[in-house]
Amino acid sequence: MKSNLTILDQLPSAFLSISHRQIKDLFDTPTLIHLKGEKHPALFISILLHGNEFSGLQIMQEILKKYQTTGGYKLPREIWLFVGNVDAAQMGVRLRDGQTDFNRAWPGTPDPHSDTAVLIRDVMERITQKELFASLDLHNNTGQNPPYGCISAVNEKNKYLASFFNHIAMVFQSPKGVSTMAFDELCPAITLECSTPGNAPALKRAFDLIDDLMHMDHFPTKPLPVHDLQLVxxxxxxxxxxxxxxxxxxxxxxxxxxxxxxxxxxxxxxxxxxxxxxxxxxxxxxxxxxxxxxxxxxxxxxxxxxxxxxxxxxxxxxxxxxxxxxxxxxxxxxxxxxxxx
Ligand SMILES: [Zn+2]
Structure with missing residues (x-):
């Protein structure tokens, strides 16, 4: 079975100013975009797995604006950008009625035959052909939360990722089929919960984290000081x-x-x-x-x-x-x- 995934190797410039509600004007189906950069391996970033959580789109627009040149982008690091649930984004909802949640359909999902799971398998197949530097999945909450990261594997690299974002982070192993868990054996991986959609301080933190990761040669090798991160x-x-x-x-x-x-x-x-x-x-x-x-x-x-x-x-x-x-x-x-x- 083939999914409706679109794969591109360039980004239309209209992406930089579009709102999540207009995303279907650019991407009619879920879209994976490969963007060249100086450093390798690539950073994988997913946005809009939940259609109404639009901070991820705004963060990537800011990142790309920073590195925009005439005729394209001069990125410090190669990026895979996955624009997930475009149908739900257009409607301004988390997911459409009858859809499998785009963040419950990653490897390990209890429902591996759903359309969404088939789509995600195509994404994974493409992005894992080469090594990845890290995987970031950008989300929002509906209630008043501080920005915080979620990691499923507790190791030094993931702890660093989490501490770069905030001093508190959450460890989770359920529900199954969440994006971050699918990368446990592959690369450092984190879900960034960027407070409510559009929340400016959270946008700034995520922007800084992504910008840092684009310039980093490698993760710190010293263990993270205990007081730098509270894990719950x-x-x-x-x-x-x-x-x-x-x-x-x-x-x-x-x-x-x-x-x-x-x-x-x-x-x-x-x-x-x-x-x-x-x-x-x-x-x-x-x-x-x-x-x-x-x-x-x-x-x-x-x-x-x-x-x-x-x-x-x-x-x-x-x-x-x-x-x-x-x-x-x-x-x-x-x-x-x-x-x-
Ligand atoms: Zn979400």
């Missing part, structure tokens, strides 16, 4: 149970007949400890939330207590990637719960 890991995921109606306390659509109400400004808890007994939601039903461990086991009873409808944690944990977007919550989760790695 996902210990659990909180989802809304099926058929539960829910809202956020600060929603305009907030209505008293919902099964579950999540407290106001819950996303301000991102990357700060949610204390034991601190109420974060109100529920009228028995099991409104489902908590699963990293290996998929239901651990709701171990993590959450329900005191006459007031939901809190049984032990202090750090929530992250809290989404205040109801659609994302239903597609993905309410939040992750972190602990020190």
């Amino acid at each position: 890991k996902n210990s659990a995921t909180i989802k809304i149970n099926t058929n539960i109606t829910f809202c956020f306390e600060d929603d305009v659509s907030n209505s008293s007949d919902m099964d579950l109400t999540v407290v106001k400004n819950f996303d301000h808890h991102n990357f700060t400890l949610l204390e034991k007994n601190e109420v974060f939601a109100y529920s009228k039903v028995d099991k409104a939330l489902v908590v699963t461990s990293a290996d998929g086991e239901d651990i709701t009873e171990l993590i959450i207590q329900n005191d006459k409808g007031k939901l809190s944690l049984k032990k202090a944990l750090m929530p992250a990637m809290i989404s205040m977007d109801k659609k994302i919550v239903l597609q993905d989760c309410l939040c992750y719960l972190l602990e020190d790695y």
Whole structure:
């Protein structure tokens, strides 16, 4: 089976000013672009795996503008740029209904026969013909998070990559089929969570990281000083149970007949400890939330207590990637719960 991947060896100049909603004017299907540069091996960068997370596009536009010359680009390092879910980007959504998530379809995915997985296999086949310097996958969050990196293999190079971006980073091994995990055996790899779409400080950090990587001859050989990076890991995921109606306390659509109400400004808890007994939601039903461990086991009873409808944690944990977007919550989760790695 062949995918609809387009492969180019130059970038139309309109790319530098286009918005994610117009991306289909340039790329009708997911597109992999090879850009020559002075240094090798190449850097692999993926953007718009989630269609509404447009910071990656803006970051690459800034990088390319910096190295634009008359008639092309004079890049310090060779780049493979993958522009992922162009259909979802045009619609301004994470993914289209019925599509397999572009960041759940990489080698290791539980669903290797989906159209998206077939497409990603074509990308991998092309970019891994030669060695890669590093792989960066650019994303945004829907809630208020600081910028942070996610790595799945804990090794010195990945720790350096993460520490160049921020002093806190997350280690993850699930869900399967995420881009960064597919590179574990190949090259240093990181997911850059660049806060909310368009967030300027996060854009700057990602820009600086990519620019540094384009000039670096090799990764530092000394181990990273322990205090330079706090590694946290996902210990659990909180989802809304099926058929539960829910809202956020600060929603305009907030209505008293919902099964579950999540407290106001819950996303301000991102990357700060949610204390034991601190109420974060109100529920009228028995099991409104489902908590699963990293290996998929239901651990709701171990993590959450329900005191006459007031939901809190049984032990202090750090929530992250809290989404205040109801659609994302239903597609993905309410939040992750972190602990020190
Ligand atoms: Zn994403």
